[in-house]
Each structure stands twice: as structure tokens, then as C-alpha cells.
Amino acid sequence: xxxxIPYTVEERPDxxxxxxxxxxxxxLASEFMLFGALFSALIMxxxxxxxxxxxxxxxxxxxxxxxxxVLIASSVTxxxxxxxxxxxxxAKGRMYLIATLACGFGFMIIKAxxxxxxxxxxxxxxxxxxxxIYYTMTGLHGLHVVGGMxxxxxxxxxxxxxxxxxxxRYINRVETTGLYWHFVDxxxxxxxxxLYLL
Amino acid sequence: xxxxxxxxxxxxxxxxxxxxxxxxxxxxxxxxVSYLHLSGWRAIALALFIAGIKxxxxxxxxxxxxxxxKLVYAILAVATAFFLxxxxxxxxxxxxxxxxxxxxxxxxxxxxxxxx
Numbered sequence: 584x585x586x587x588i589p590y591t592v593e594e595r596p597d598x599x600x601x602x603x604x605x606x607x608x609x610x611l612a613s614e615f616m617l618f619g620a621l622f623s624a625l626i627m628x629x630x631x632x633x634x635x636x637x638x639x640x641x642x643x644x645x646x647x648x649x650x651x652x653v654l655i656a657s658s659v660t661x662x663x664x665x666x667x668x669x670x671x672x673x674a675k676g677r678m679y680l681i682a683t684l685a686c687g688f689g690f691m692i693i694k695a696x697x698x699x700x701x702x703x704x705x706x707x708x709x710x711x712x713x714x715x716i717y718y719t720m721t722g723l724h725g726l727h728v729v730g731g732m733x734x735x736x737x738x739x740x741x742x743x744x745x746x747x748x749x750x751x752r753y754i755n756r757v758e759t760t761g762l763y764w765h766f767v768d769x770x771x772x773x774x775x776x777x778l779y780l781l
Numbered sequence: 782x783x784x785x786x787x788x789x790x791x792x793x794x795x796x797x798x799x800x801x802x803x804x805x806x807x808x809x810x811x812x813x814v815s816y817l818h819l820s821g822w823r824a825i826a827l828a829l830f831i832a833g834i835k836x837x838x839x840x841x842x843x844x845x846x847x848x849x850x851k852l853v854y855a856i857l858a859v860a861t862a863f864f865l866x867x868x869x870x871x872x873x874x875x876x877x878x879x880x881x882x883x884x885x886x887x888x889x890x891x892x893x894x895x896x897x
Contacts, residue, residue, distance in 0.1 A: 598850070598852050599850040599851070599852065600850055600852060600853070605852065608852075608853050608856050608857070609856060612856050612857065612859065612860035613860075615857075615860045615861075615864055616860060616863060616864065616867070619863070619864040619867045619868070620867055622867070622868065623867040623868055623870055623871060626868065626871040627870070627871035627874060627878075630871060630875065630878065631871075631874070631878040631881070631882065632882075633882055633885055633886060639815060644812065644815070648808065648812050651808050652805060652808060655801060655804045655805060655808065655839075656801070658801075658804075658839060658843050659797055659798065659800070659801040659843075662793075662797045662843050663794065663797060666790050666793060666794050666797070669785055669790050670787055670790055670791075761843075762844055765839055765840070765843045765844045766844075768839055768843075769836055769839050769840060772832050772835045772836050772839065773829075773832050773836065775811070775832075776811055776815070776828035776829070776831070776832050777828070777829075780811065780812070780815035780824075780828055781815075781824055781825055781828055
């Protein structure tokens with residue numbers, strides 16, 4: 584016998600949220616802790632070091648600035664996708680999701696160029712504490728970008744079938760994925776100045 | 782949260798585009814300020830202040846935290862409390878770090894005295 588999971592679309596009366604939304608916020612709270620621990624490690628190493636390099640003397644600020652623009656552009660395209668799906672315009676919503684995915688690719692290509700340059704100069708995480716925390720934080724953040732891209736690709740192609748038979752559930756999936764994506768953007772907003780500019 | 786009438790959704794869309802323009806402008810400001818090469822704490826305070834405004838715009842408007850359900854605020858309040866605890870931990874180690882740093886500097890400047 585098939586049992587239907589309740590509150591995948593409508594809001595649960597006690598929480599005021601549909602289950603997916605409650606789930607994504609609990610997940611984001613744990614992500615907050617994950618990156619929080621790394622920011623804590625960065626503060627500890629930086630304040631405890633005899634000398635600590637300025638990020639802008641070692642890292643490529645113009646490339647990271649470009650990546651900041653790419654990521655904030657992707658944040659706006661994902662909310663525009665959600666808005667268009669809610670207006671019932673599937674084609675336009677999907678186009679914005681494709682734009683978001685393209686931004687994700689753009690971000691990772693720029694990141695690969697940045698890492699490639701460092702590797703070509705034999706600058707690996709073992710070089711010193713600065714590079715260790717730089718690769719750890721930007722690498723983990725990059726993995727989150729890749730994770731988001733996989734979900735967007737699913738929503739654009741195979742997952743798009745849901746639109747035709749359970750439209751609201753599809754819109755909710757776009758909303759929860761968007762919340763995750765904004766969080767990834769939010770982490771970068773703090774990573775960019777702390778690692779590259781200070 | 783946000784309503785679902787076409788007019789409300791179009792109004793939200795205009796807000797999203799305004800927030801995007803503000804985020805782009807603040808990114809330019811962040812980078813421009815970094816070229817001033819301000820001293821230690823001033824640079825950190827200003828960079829984090831601008832990042833804080835950008836974070837507020839993303840969380841408040843794109844993630845709709847300005848008009849979210851109480852349970853979401855409760856979840857984030859717990860997470861924020863533990864986050865602040867994590868950020869506070871390095872300062873509890875400050876004395877031992879200062880001592881270790883002083884010892885390291887002494888070791889570098891007077892190697893003959895301690896036999897290294």
C-alpha cells in the first residue's frame with residue numbers, strides 16, 4: 584500500500600511551513616555551523632600567528648571580484664526563476680534556472696583558473712596555514728556550488744516533469760533549492776573580504 | 782510570506798532587481814575600500830560592515846527572512862548562538878596564544894640564550 588507523505592505542498596498548521604522548507608532551514612542551520620567552525624579556525628590562526636599575509640598580496644582579487652558578481656547574479660536569477668514559475672510561466676522560469684546553472688559553471692571555471700595558477704607555482708595547502716585555510720574554505724564552498732548545480736540540472740531536465748502533474752510541489756522545490764543557493768552566496772560574501780581583501 | 786497575486790509577484794521582482802543592483806554596487810565599494818589599505822582593525826571593521834549589509838540584503842530579501850515564520854527564526858536563533866560561541870572560542874585562547882607568540886619571537890631573536 585502506498586502512503587502519501589503529508590505537507591509536501593500545503594503548510595503544516597503547527598509549523599506554518601511545508602516540510603521541505605522546514606527541512607532546508609534545519610539543513611542550513613547545520614551548514615551555518617560547518618562554515619562557522621572554519622571561520623573560527625581562521626580567526627584563531629590569524630590572531631595567533633606571528634605574521635599573517637594580506638590576502639590581496641597572494642590571491643587574485645580581480646578574479647575573485649568577478650566571481651562575486653557571478654554569484655550575486657546567480658542569486659537574482661534563481662529568485663526570478665521562482666517568481667516566473669509562480670506566475671505560471673514555465674519557459675521563462677526554466678530559462679532563469681538555466682542562467683543560474685550557467686553562472687555556477689562560470690564560477691567554477693574562474694575558480695579552476697585561480698587554483699590552476701596557484702598549482703602551477705607549486706602553492707598547495709601544505710605551503711603554510713594561509714594556503715591551508717584558503718584551500719579548505721574555498722574548496723568546501725566550491726563543493727557546495729557543485730552540489731547546487733547538480734540540483735539545478737535535475738530541476739531543469741528530469742525533475743521538470745513534476746511541473747505538469749504537481750506544479751506547486753515543483754515550485755516549492757525551486758524555492759528550497761534557491762534558499763540553499765542564497766546561503767552559498769552568503770558564505771562567499773563573507774569569504775571574499777576575509778580571505779582576499781584583508 | 783510573500784503573496785501569490787501576479788501584481789505582488791511583479792512587485793517582488795522589482796525589489797529583487799533593486800537588491801541585485803545594491804549588491805553589485807556594494808561589491809565595488811568593498812574592493813575600492815580595500816585599495817585604501819587601511820590599518821588593521823579599521824580595514825577589518827569596514828570590510829565586515831559592508832559584508833554585513835550585503836548579507837542582510839541576501840538573507841532579508843532573497844531568502845525572505847524579513848517576513849518568515851516564527852519557527853525559522855527560532856532555528857536560526859539557536860544556530861546563531863552556537864555560531865557566536867564558535868567565534869568567541871579563539872578569544873578564550875588569546876592569552877596562551879600571546880604567550881606562545883612571545884616565546885616564538887624570543888626564540889627567533891635570541892637563539893643562543895635558549896640553546897636553539
